């Protein structure tokens with residue numbers, strides 16, 4: 001599968017070829033040779049599902065973090081709910097992509113507990129770690145305590161091991177293949193966003209996003225036709 005940031009299969013297998021072992025956040029992470037593959041699902045579960053099959057073909061398991069209160073997708077829609085269950089059944093882990101901006105600072109932990117109860121009830125998967133969406137200082141500087149819950153910017157996942165992310169559709173700080181070539185073999189957290197690997201319709205992040213919006217609008221229109229007969233007659 002190809003996308004803006006290249007061939008996804010090739011990217012994942014380059015770490016296998018370099019001797020890396022894919023791991024989860026709750027495993028003990030050695031200083032060398034482990035890679036925690038993380039996905040923040042900001043826009044589309046369908047994109048996440050597509051890349052998950054590439055991982056399956058390589059025997060790789062990763063962790064998918066899902067927004068529970070997104071304006072872009074509904075986790076309870078039939079197709080999305082099935083995708084999440086399917087990720088679980090195929091051995092991937094799922095977790096909460098936590099949007100702290102939804103909760104005033106004083107109620108942040110209450111908001112998180114509300115989402116954890118909801119998530120656990122829906123997916124029967126205990127929450128051990130969350131991935132903050134658009135993380136603010138309290139996460140990046142680790143000035144908040146979430147009790148028993150970990151987050152992906154804790155020192156052991158963010159400072160003690162390498163952190164590589166494609167969050168703006170670019171590898172802004174270090175590119176995975178350059179890191180592998182360096183031969184450091186340091187363990188790392190690789191944070192990849194499914195949208196950048198799911199389409200070649202566009203050669204820049206903005207074009208990819210525009211394409212995504214166009215497809216989303218077409219899907220919305222189909223749903224409107226199915227749910228509002230008068231509208232469907234105009235088509």
Ligand SMILES: [Zn+2]
Pocket residue numbers: 040041042097132133134
């Ligand atoms: Zn996010």
